Structures are given as C-alpha cells and as structure tokens.
Amino acid sequence: MTGSDRVELPPQYVPAEVESRRYEGWVQAGYFTPDPASAAPAYTIVIPPPNVTGSLHVGHALDHTLIDALVRRRRMQGYNTLWLPGMDHAGIATQNVVERELARDGLSRHDLGREAFVERVWRWKAESGGKILGQMRRLGDSVDWSRERFTMDAGLSRAVQTIFKRLYDDGLIYRAQRIINWCPRCLTALSDIEVDHSDDEGELVSVRYGDGADAVVVATTRVETMLGDTAVAVHPDDPRYTGLVGRGIELPLTGRTIPVVADPHVDPEFGTGAVKVTPAHDPDDFEIGRRHDLPSLVVMDERGVITAPGPFQGLDRFEARPAVLAALRADGRVVAEERPYLHAVGHCSRCGTTVEPRLSLQWFVKVEPLAKAAGDAVRDGRVRIYPQEMSARYFDWVDDMHDWCISRQLWWGHRIPVWYGPGGQVVCTGPDSEPPQGDGWQQDPDVLDTWFSSALWPFSTLGWPDDTADLRAFYPTSVLVTGYDILFFWVARMMLFGLYAMAKAGPDESVPFRQVALHGLVRDQFGKKMSKTRGNTVDPLDWIDRFGADATRFTLARGATPGGDVAVSEEWVAGSRNFCNKLWNAVRFAQLNGALAGQGLPAPGQLTVPDRWILSRLGAVTAEVDEFFEQFEFAKVCEALYHFAWDEVCDWYLELAKPVLTGADTAAALVTRQVLGEVLDRLLRLIHPVLPFVTEELWTALTGRESVLVADWPGQVVDGASAEPVLAADPAAEAEIAALMRLVTEVRRFRSDQGLRPGQQVPARLAGVGSTPLAAHESRIRALLRLGETGERFTPTASVQAEGVTVELDTAAGLDVAAERRRLAKDLAAARADVEAAERKLATRAFLERAPAAIVQKNKDRLAAARDEVGRLAERLAALGGDETA
RNA sequence: GGGCGAUUGGCUCAGCGGGAGAGCGCCUCGUUCACACCGAGGAGGUCACUGGUUCGAUCCCAGUAUCGCCCA
Numbered sequence: 001m002t003g004s005d006r007v008e009l010p011p012q013y014v015p016a017e018v019e020s021r022r023y024e025g026w027v028q029a030g031y032f033t034p035d036p037a038s039a040a041p042a043y044t045i046v047i048p049p050p051n052v053t054g055s056l057h058v059g060h061a062l063d064h065t066l067i068d069a070l071v072r073r074r075r076m077q078g079y080n081t082l083w084l085p086g087m088d089h090a091g092i093a094t095q096n097v098v099e100r101e102l103a104r105d106g107l108s109r110h111d112l113g114r115e116a117f118v119e120r121v122w123r124w125k126a127e128s129g130g131k132i133l134g135q136m137r138r139l140g141d142s143v144d145w146s147r148e149r150f151t152m153d154a155g156l157s158r159a160v161q162t163i164f165k166r167l168y169d170d171g172l173i174y175r176a177q178r179i180i181n182w183c184p185r186c187l188t189a190l191s192d193i194e195v196d197h198s199d200d201e202g203e204l205v206s207v208r209y210g211d212g213a214d215a216v217v218v219a220t221t222r223v224e225t226m227l228g229d230t231a232v233a234v235h236p237d238d239p240r241y242t243g244l245v246g247r248g249i250e251l252p253l254t255g256r257t258i259p260v261v262a263d264p265h266v267d268p269e270f271g272t273g274a275v276k277v278t279p280a281h282d283p284d285d286f287e288i289g290r291r292h293d294l295p296s297l298v299v300m301d302e303r304g305v306i307t308a309p310g311p312f313q314g315l316d317r318f319e320a321r322p323a324v325l326a327a328l329r330a331d332g333r334v335v336a337e338e339r340p341y342l343h344a345v346g347h348c349s350r351c352g353t354t355v356e357p358r359l360s361l362q363w364f365v366k367v368e369p370l371a372k373a374a375g376d377a378v379r380d381g382r383v384r385i386y387p388q389e390m391s392a393r394y395f396d397w398v399d400d401m402h403d404w405c406i407s408r409q410l411w412w413g414h415r416i417p418v419w420y421g422p423g424g425q426v427v428c429t430g431p432d433s434e435p436p437q438g439d440g441w442q443q444d445p446d447v448l449d450t451w452f453s454s455a456l457w458p459f460s461t462l463g464w465p466d467d468t469a470d471l472r473a474f475y476p477t478s479v480l481v482t483g484y485d486i487l488f489f490w491v492a493r494m495m496l497f498g499l500y501a502m503a504k505a506g507p508d509e510s511v512p513f514r515q516v517a518l519h520g521l522v523r524d525q526f527g528k529k530m531s532k533t534r535g536n537t538v539d540p541l542d543w544i545d546r547f548g549a550d551a552t553r554f555t556l557a558r559g560a561t562p563g564g565d566v567a568v569s570e571e572w573v574a575g576s577r578n579f580c581n582k583l584w585n586a587v588r589f590a591q592l593n594g595a596l597a598g599q600g601l602p603a604p605g606q607l608t609v610p611d612r613w614i615l616s617r618l619g620a621v622t623a624e625v626d627e628f629f630e631q632f633e634f635a636k637v638c639e640a641l642y643h644f645a646w647d648e649v650c651d652w653y654l655e656l657a658k659p660v661l662t663g664a665d666t667a668a669a670l671v672t673r674q675v676l677g678e679v680l681d682r683l684l685r686l687i688h689p690v691l692p693f694v695t696e697e698l699w700t701a702l703t704g705r706e707s708v709l710v711a712d713w714p715g716q717v718v719d720g721a722s723a724e725p726v727l728a729a730d731p732a733a734e735a736e737i738a739a740l741m742r743l744v745t746e747v748r749r750f751r752s753d754q755g756l757r758p759g760q761q762v763p764a765r766l767a768g769v770g771s772t773p774l775a776a777h778e779s780r781i782r783a784l785l786r787l788g789e790t791g792e793r794f795t796p797t798a799s800v801q802a803e804g805v806t807v808e809l810d811t812a813a814g815l816d817v818a819a820e821r822r823r824l825a826k827d828l829a830a831a832r833a834d835v836e837a838a839e840r841k842l843a844t845r846a847f848l849e850r851a852p853a854a855i856v857q858k859n860k861d862r863l864a865a866a867r868d869e870v871g872r873l874a875e876r877l878a879a880l881g882g883d884e885t886a
Numbered sequence: 887g888g889g890c891g892a893u894u895g896g897c898u899c900a901g902c903g904g905g906a907g908a909g910c911g912c913c914u915c916g917u918u919c920a921c922a923c924c925g926a927g928g929a930g931g932u933c934a935c936u937g938g939u940u941c942g943a944u945c946c947c948a949g950u951a952u953c954g955c956c957c958a
Binding site for chain 2: 566745834
C-alpha cells in the first residue's frame with residue numbers, strides 16, 4: 001500500500017458522517033463479543049445497569065466513557081474482553097411512570113388489579129422503555145449486545161429466587177415487625193439509604209405532661225405523634241427526675257396515663273432531659289419501648305392519616321399537627337414554641353415526600369455476617385478501591401450496617417417467594433420447586449427492593465446459579481466502574497451477595513470484582529451540581545450531535561481524576577472537537593505527504609535526530625499511558641496524549657519533517673515517511689480507547705487495515721510483553737531537540753517583539769553554531785524560523801543569543817531599539833532574581849551542610865549560568881544605550 | 887452532632903519537600919501549500935490565614951476561617 005492509493009481526507013472531521021456507520025460496522029464484525037472458550041485471559045466489566053425508565057444523561061456518559069476506554073484498551077491488549085450491558089427494572093421508578101400514565105385516564109393500579117398492572121408495565125417497557133440502549137450506541141459503547149440482560153428477565157429472576165431461598169434457609173433473611181422508613185405517597189417501605197435527609201424548617205413545641213409535682217415537659221417536632229405516646233423517658237442518673245421514674249403521668253388530650261421510664265439512651269443535656277416515647281412511630285422510641293416492654297400504639301395509617309379515635313381521626317398528619325397543637329394550647333399544655341426550628345427530616349429519594357417512620361411487618365436481610373466478609377475482602381486486598389481514600393467510607397458503612405429492609409409494597413418487581421398456609425405455615429420456595437397447593441395458601445404480596453436483584457448483577461448476568469461457560473470464563477469481573485454516590489446502594493451490596501453466592505469458588509475467586517474504580521459527579525462549568533431546577537444540566541446527545549461522540553468523551557475523560565467530580569462546559573467540548581480535528585489534519589498532512597504506516601521503522605542508522613527524538617518521546621508517552629490506565633488516571637491519559645499529539649507531533653515534528661518530505665533527497669524523505677507513519681499509527685492506537693470514532697476513520701485510512709479496534713496495543717499487552725518493538729529512550733536526541741526548541745522559541749520571541757511577521761524571510765547568520773550541539777541542525781533552525789541566507793548586502797542589525805548561538809539578523813527596517821531594550825531588561829531582571837535566589841541558598845551554611853550534594857551542585861550550576869546571563873544581557877543592554885529600567 | 891475532603895492565575899482543575907503548571911478565557915501579530923475547529927508570541931498567581939517542623943514548605947504537622955460531601 002502506498003500513499004497514492006488513498007483518497008484525500010477533507011480538511012475537517014465531520015463526526016456525523018462517521019459515527020453511526022462505524023458503530024454498526026463494529027457490531028456486525030462481532031468485535032464486542034468475546035468467546036468464553038478463548039485461551040486469552042478474561043477482562044470483564046458489567047455495566048452499572050441504567051434504569052429502564054432512564055435516558056442517557058451526562059453521568060452515564062462519563063461512566064460509559066471511562067468503562068469503554070478501559071475495555072477498548074484491554075481488547076487491543078489481547079484480553080478476552082466482555083463489557084456486559086443491561087438494564088435495571090427500577091421498581092418504584094418504573095411503577096410510578098406507569099401509574100402516572102394510568103392516572104391520565106383516571107385509573108389507579110388497583111383498578112387494573114395486580115396481574116393486569118404488571119402486564120401493563122411489561123408492555124410499557126416493550127414500547128417506551130430502554131431508550132438508553134440506543135443512546136449508548138451514539139456514545140460508542142463497545143458492549144456485547146448478544147449478552148444484554150434485564151434484572152427481571154427469566155434468568156435473573158431465577159437467580160433472585162435462588163439466593164433468596166439460600167439466605168432464608170441459612171437464617172439470613174427474616175421477617176419482623178420493625179420501624180421502617182415509609183413513604184406515604186409511594187405506599188411502600190424504603191431502606192435507610194433510600195431516604196435523603198435535609199435540614200428543614202419546622203417547629204419545636206414543648207408540652208407539659210402531667211400536673212403539679214408530677215409535671216414533666218417534653219419537646220417534639222412532631223406534636224401529633226403524642227397521640228401514640230406510651231411513656232416518657234429520662235436518663236437514669238438525672239437528679240431532676242429521680243422521684244418520677246416508675247410513676248404514671250397523665251398524657252394530655254387522651255385521658256391515658258403513661259409511665260416514666262429511665263433509659264440510658266436519653267440525652268439529659270437535650271431540652272428538659274425528658275423525652276416522649278412513641279414506639280410505633282419513631283425508631284429510637286421503638287428501641288426504648290422494647291427495652292421497657294412498652295406497648296406500641298399505631299396512630300397513623302399507611303397514608304399518614306390519623307387513626308387514633310377522637311377528634312383528630314381522619315386528619316392527614318400535616319393537618320393533625322396544628323390541630324393537636326391548638327388543642328394542647330387550649331388545654332394550657334404548651335410551655336414553649338420555637339419556630340422556625342431547623343431539624344433533619346427524611347424524604348423519599350424517589351418522590352421527595354416526607355418519610356414517616358412506621359411500625360410494620362417487613363422482610364430483612366441479616367447483614368452482619370455478610371457485611372463482615374464484604375469488609376474483609378477490601379481489608380485484605382482481594383478487592384481494591386480506587387481512589388484508596390474512598391475505602392474509608394466503604395468501611396464506615398459496611399462495618400456498621402443495619403439490617404436491610406428488602407420488602408417493598410409494590411407490584412413491579414421480584415415477588416417474595418414465600419407462601420403462607422392456612423394453618424400459619426410459612427414456606428419459602430426455590431426456583432425449581434412448586435409453590436404449595438391447596439386452599440388458603442397465599443404468596444407474600446410484596447416484591448423485593450430493586451437493589452436486591454442489582455446486587456446479583458456481576459454473576460446473575462453470567463448465568464448463575466447454573467455453572468455456565470460464561471460464569472467460569474468471566475467471573476470474577478475485573479473492575480467495577482461507577483460513581484461514588486452509589487457505593488452503598490450498589491457496590492457494597494454486590495460485595496455482600498457476590499461473596500456469599502460464589503463462596504465455594506474460594507476467597508480469591510468469589511469476589512464480584514477485583515477493583516472498584518470510583519468516579520465523581522459531572523458538574524457545570526462553575527463546579528455546581530447539575531440539576532433541573534438550577535437549569536444547568538447538559539444533554540450528552542446534544543453534544544454528540546453538535547461536536548461528536550469523541551469530543552464529548554474526551555471532555556469527560558479529560559476531567560476524570562479518581563473519585564473526583566468533573567466540571568464540563570460547552571467551550572470545553574468545542575476544545576475537544578478541535579483536538580479531534582487536529583488529529584484529523586495531522587493524518588491528512590501525513591497522507592498528502594505519503595506517510596507509510598505498518599512497515600516498521602527504518603534502520604536506526606538512517607534516522608534523523610528529530611526522528612529519534614519523536615520516537616523516544618512516543619516511547620515515554622506510551623509507558624505513561626499504560627501506567628495511567630492501570631491507575632484509572634483518565635485525566636492524565638488524556639493530558640499526556642493531548643500534549644504529545646498537539647505540542648510535540650504537530651507543532652514540532654511535522655514542522656521539522658516538512659522540509660524533508662518536500663526536499664530533493666528522496667531517500668531521506670522515505671525515512672521520514674516511514675517514521676511519520678509509524679508515529680501516527682501508534683498514536684492513533686494509543687488514543688483510540690478515548691476517541692474511538694475519529695481514530696478508526698484515520699487509522700484505517702492511514703494503514704489500509706481492517707480496524708483499529710483489533711489492532712495491537714502499542715504498549716504492554718496481555719503477558720506484560722509488547723507486540724512490537726519497544727521505543728527506547730534516546731536522551732541524546734531529546735537533549736538536542738530540546739536545545740533546538742529553546743533557540744527557536746527565543747528567536748521567535750525576538751521576532752514577535754520586533755514586530756516581524758511570522759512568515760517574513762529575514763536574512764540571518766548563526767554565528768558560533770558550529771561549536772554547539774546544534775551544529776547539525778542549522779538548516780532545520782533556519783527553516784523553522786524563516787531565516788534567509790546572508791547575501792552580499794547582509795548587514796546584521798540585531799542579534800539574539802541562546803544555547804551558545806548568536807543569531808544575527810538583518811531586519812531591513814532596522815531595529816526597534818525600545819522594544820529590544822524592554823525585552824533585554826525583562827530578561828535581565830529575571831536573571832538577576834535567579835542569581836539572588838541561588839546566592840542566598842549557597843550563602844547558608846546549614847544548606848551546604850545538610851542539603852543533598854546534588855541539590856547543592858544544582859544551585860551552583862544555576863548560579864553560574866545565571867551570572868553569565870546577567871553579564872551578557874547587561875552588556876547588550878548597555879550597547880543599546882539602555883539601563884535596567886528600560 | 888460525628889466523619890471526610892477542599893481552599894493554587896478570570897473560570898475549571900493538576901501538582902504535594904528543593905527554581906509555580908494545564909485547558910478554556912484574555913492581549914498582540916499573522917491569508918507560510920495539514921488544520922483559523924489554525925499558527926507565533928505575551929500578560930496574569932506573596933499556592934486561604936496563623937503558627938510549627940526542616941538547611942529549605944504550595945507540598946508535612948497544629949490551629950483558624952470559608953466551602954463542599956457523606957453519615958446521624
């Protein structure tokens with residue numbers, strides 16, 4: 001293949017013309033589908049399953065970009081790579097969506113009945129659910145669509161029943177009357193983490209219970225709950241109340257008499273030191289009630305309506321509150337009212353309704369033994385959390401985890417596989433056993449918390465509980481990539497269940513994943529959280545439309561530091577788009593100049609110093625990229641490649657290559673065409689994980705080969721080896737080019753200060769260059785600086801010194817002396833500051849005695865160089881008739 | 887209330903013991919045959935504050951202030 005065979009690329013990259021065609025081609029080629037029988041080591045990531053109700057938001061875009069980059073690199077490295085896609089049935093969220101639909105027709109789910117309703121949800125899923133899956137294609141997610149799963153599909157339902165039965169039989173699932181978080185709108189129990197706490201304005205009312213010597217003042221923010229009080233509690237050592245403990249006092253409005261109990265959990269410092277006890281409506285009070293054998297009086301129904309007989313019956317809890325308060329006032333019971341009073345209030349994370357603690361019969365997972373194992377797996381390094389600091393949060397949670405309430409009073413979800421018999425029998429059925437038959441047997445009406453099935457995701461999706469080829473090949477998964485915000489919801493629970501379900505695989509093989517890479521939230525350009533109310537959300541699909549999927553991905557990956565939030569804005573996406581275009585044009589240039597890729601490199605002896613330099617740098621960048629990927633340092637991966645591609649390849653190497661490529665020496669040109677081809681070939685492969693589309697388009701154009709997706713990774717591959725020659729460091733070439741860059745930059749600066757147009761040829765002589773390491777680079781320097789040859793009428797009017805070379809220029813218009821004096825004065829001031837800093841250090845005895853020799857020497861060298869510079873600059877400045885303030 | 891983290895140029899963030907960095911933005915110049923989605927050059931920071939450790943602190947330690955997050 002030669003350059004002339006190929007079509008010329010247009011001067012701009014147009015993502016829309018490339019993306020969908022390429023994506024469908026990849027899917028059809030089967031690149032995303034691994035073979036479980038492959039001998040290559042597996043690399044597995046399961047997608048954090050998006051809600052079936054969801055559409056792709058920028059948080060998904062971040063998560064998927066990072067996962068896809070990891071997966072694409074591993075695939076190129078030769079791993080048997082699986083990224084498994086799927087969705088979550090999202091119990092409450094989905095049920096809410098369909099109920100809203102019904103409500104438009106004036107119907108509730110109860111009008112349909114359970115079976116018809118669930119049927120309706122399935123229909124909704126088929127018609128409107130899973131939008132996100134199509135959107136993932138736009139982003140370029142290299143997921144294996146042939147393995148797509150859904151948390152409610154038959155296989156996963158089987159997994160749910162299997163583990164439920166096992167946990168039940170092991171005594172790790174139980175049913176009990178407990179105070180749980182209840183959403184009076186969703187009409188279901190919630191787990192602790194489905195409750196969001198916020199400091200809300202409320203009221204603190206102090207009420208006097210009892211009379212005379214027996215009077216006690218208690219304070220509450222929920223005065224209506226006093227209807228359910230069954231005691232007053234004080235601290236046992238509180239001298240104010242010693243006489244009262246054990247006695248009964250009158251509970252206002254109710255005519256009931258309740259005991260005063262002593263409980264060490266009462267904080268004597270808070271308020272009056274006496275608290276009302278409502279066991280049926282407060283978790284702490286429930287515990288006090290248990291300790292003192294108090295009755296639990298339920299005074300509210302599941303909708304938050306007062307059920308206690310009397311004048312308040314039938315009132316909503318928020319209507320009952322002022323009504324009870326008014327009655328207490330009228331009774332002369334209210335001692336103080338503080339309003340507004342800021343206190344923590346729990347809200348349903350789904351709908352925002354104020355959560356009501358509620359005594360009810362629910363199913364729980366006994367978490368302690370599972371959580372212990374989950375903690376240990378991280379403690380002993382079988383699972384590593386990145387960044388490591390985040391593991392502290394994980395331990396805090398896992399080491400102090402309350403039993404997990406898993407029953408939900410919903411219809412959409414995995415139904416609890418427990419049957420109740422007419423004689424009070426309780427039977428838990430496994431997936432392969434028939435439910436009990438006969439009159440009076442009824443299945444538990446509740447479904448399981450959505451997170452219960454999500455917790456099985458790393459193995460249920462691979463075929464568990466069956467011993468499938470996929471399970472054997474791809475479990476444990478390699479890394480779990482997700483936002484730190486669902487560390488508790490999901491990550492910790494996968495640990496609980498993975499270790500339990502897969503225990504027989506042994507401690508090392510039962511973990512659900514070997515690494516957890518946490519990323520942060522996407523924020524707006526001011527670092528503010530995105531929210532609909534703030535109006536600062538961005539739609540990744542809009543960005544993909546306008547700037548391309550690659551630009552969107554690059555913007556997100558470039559900001560992704562381990563565990564850190566990512567601030568993004570439209571300007572940054574535009575910048576990423578520009579970068580894609582830069583790559584495009586670098587390859588376009590190479591194509592126009594006959595770059596040769598895939599032919600290996602010329603013999604080392606044929607390489608020019610710029611060739612050796614760029615190859616050396618490429619080798620270094622390759623190693624860095626490998627290292628950064630291993631550490632999930634996506635921002636650094638992008639940074640390294642961005643600067644290498646733009647600053648080193650485009651700004652310097654291509655410029656250095658131009659004269660060679662267009663020069664008369666065809667042998668030299670051939671060498672450069674090969675090096676250029678090799679550099680771009682490797683660069684495109686290195687950056688492909690982040691920029692899949694543009695690199696595919698360019699790489700196939702450059703190499704004429706099938707696809708960069710299945711090309712060899714330029715760095716380390718499966719066994720830690722390299723698929724092609726490692727590019728060794730060449731310090732000599734790097735030093736020479738660095739000197740060349742400094743000289744060129746210095747002269748450019750002079751030219752700019754002098755107002756010389758960049759393109760204008762200026763006759764110049766490079767005096768003294770012969771005795772410097774730049775001797776061999778004179779023609780390159782001249783080309784980069786547009787320096788003309790010195791003719792007979794050459795009269796140098798100015799000179800610039802750098803790197804031991806004096807560049808004498810003939811600026812036809814003469815020298816702008818004032819500008820040059822300013823320049824010199826500025827440099828001189830900087831040099832003097834350098835001298836002073838070094839002198840100050842070297843004059844300190846303690847420094848000379850204590851600092852490492854290398855540091856001392858460094859400062860000595862610095863001082864000498866700075867002094868030379870000062871002398872030189874001062875002399876030149878004086879020659880121009882200036883002083884240091886010029 | 888408990889815990890964690892942050893405070894670096896206009897904005898967003900890297901750096902975390904030995905001369906302050908990036909992207910975007912800003913200023914000047916530019917129709918050099920890859921790219922104006924570009925090129926060249928430039929301005930801009932006493933690294934929150936106060937102490938301490940050290941020959942040396944943006945970096946380590948303590949305290950203060952402000953902000954953020956998680957948990958109760």
